Amino acid sequence: MPEADRHDFDPSALLPVVVGGDIGAYALLRAFHEEYGVRGVAISSVEPSPFIDTRIADVLVQRGIADETVLVQTLVELAQQHPGRIRLLMTNADWFVRTLSAHREQLEPHYRLVLPSPETFDAVSDKERFAALCEKLGIATPRTVAVHLPDLDDDAAVAALDVPLRYPLIGKPASSADYHAVDFVGKQKVHHFAGRAELEIVLLRLRAAGYAGTFLLQEFVPGGEPQLGSLTAYRDSHGEVTLLATGRVLLQEHTPDALGIPAAILTGDFTEAMEPAARFLDAADYFGFANFDFKQDPRTGELVFFEVNPRIGRNNYYVTAAGHNVARFPVEDLVAGRSVPQERATAHLVYSVVPRLLLLRYLPERALRSRVVRLMRQGRVAHPLANPADGSPQRRASVLAMTTNHVRKFLRTYPRPTDTGL
Incomplete structure (x- = not known):
């Protein structure tokens, strides 16, 4: 445990609580354990594989937490079981952010919420409103057409839809939280459309599934995955x-349910994105963690911003591994009650959840590959689940299996690198 005199409060009183059981939830609780020596709690609807045989957190499996009444009741009961603790509540899933934020009045007597208000959540998580604020601030975004699904009341309306954009297109929901509950054949986190026929198929399926939100179509910004930030x-x-904290995406996940989520990041690149991101957060009067996605347009060198997620990202450990433990910021803010000097993460290391040889296979650019190899040889590599404080044989075997399983997944869904990452 860190020395007690580093803090003007009792670190052992902290109880970080994270709703979710993915890699990001583990990474967040790992950060708290590394900084303050405390065990947190992860709440999940199933036994979460990233937490197998963990020593740094307790896992509360509660079926039905997709129901907001069940989730809120579970959280209140958990708080009552830990009187006298300083309880911080976090999540890294949009639909849980919305639910927890909407029930702020019921939760605030029990927790310090590291979450934006419902109004702020709606303002920044809706990608249409995000683009509008970016335009006002002079921050570049892709050319976009917003398709409001309730306006497409029959097949003829889909066929007649005017989309004055150049293919290929990216298609995604304006609100990830709304999209979460919709199910249809071929559903992906982000869709890629090479032509009109593919687009119409997905729009028809969205309409048949009862999706009542807005679906955004955006012109694809050229360049491969390492142009992403x-x-x-x-x-x-x-x-x-x-x-x-910024990073260059080296490789993304390519399974339908995780498409577009970084699997490997080179930290410290694209620091020029920091100023516009900070300006956006100030203009939105934002509170809490936020995660921006953007891409450097190779034609102009300009950074084009796609969205901001109103939460910490799945890959938050890249920040902690680069020397800026993410747990410190909400604790200094909500527990110690003070603003700290701004920290900008610029150190370079390789964050990855995939095997090293697999990652190198997908880095055909010689200069970038050489940078990554050099950092690997220097030991500047971080895997969020490979935690020295959590090293039982059972866990090590489980993490190895989860890591090597990416080989099979990539060979099936993205067998070789392309110039576009598609």
Whole structure:
């Protein structure tokens, strides 16, 4: 445990609680354990594989937490079981952010919520409103057409839809939280359309599934995956952006349910994204963690911003591994009650959840590959689940299996690198 005199509060009183059981939830609780020596709690509807045989957190499996009444009741009961603890509540899933934020009045007597308000959540998580604010601030976004599904009342309306954009197109919901509950054949987190026929098939399926939200169509910004960037930020309750961390995406997941989520990141690149991201958060009067996705247009060198997620991302451990433990920022803010000087993460290391040789296979650009190999040889590599404090034989075997399983998945869904990452 860190030395007690590093803090003007009792670190052992902290109880971080994360709703979710994915890699990001484990990484967040790992950050708290590394910084403060405390075990947190992960709440999941199933036994989460990233937490197998963990020593750094307790796992509460509660069926039915997709029901907001069940989730809120579970959280209140958990808080009552830990009187006297300083309980911080977090999540890294949009649909849980919305639910927890909407029930703020019921939860605030029990937790310090590291979450934006419902109004702010709606303002920034809706990709249409995000683009509108970016335009106002002079931040570049892709050319976009918004398709409001209730306006497509029959097949003829789909066929007649005017889409004045150049293919290929990217298709995604304006609200990930709304999209979460919709199910249809071929559903993907992000859709890629090479032509009109593919687009119409998905729009017809969305309409048949009863999706009542807005579906965004965007012109594809050219370039491969290493042109993509990720930025993690924290804006505190005093209105100060205290954390900015960027990274170059080396490889994305390619399974339908995780398409577009980074699997490997080179930290410290694209620092020029920090200023516009901070400006956006200030303009939105945002509070909490935020995660931006953007891409450098190879034609102009300009950074084009796609969206901001109103939460910390699945890959948040890239920030902690780069020397800026993400747990410190909400604790300094909501527990110590102070703004801290802004930290900008610029250190270079390779964050990856895939085997090293698999990652190198998907890096055909010689200069970038050489950078990654050099960092690997220097030991500057981080895997969020490979935790020295969590090293039982059972767990090590489980993490190895989850890591090597990416070989099979990539060979099936993305067998060789392409110039576009598609």
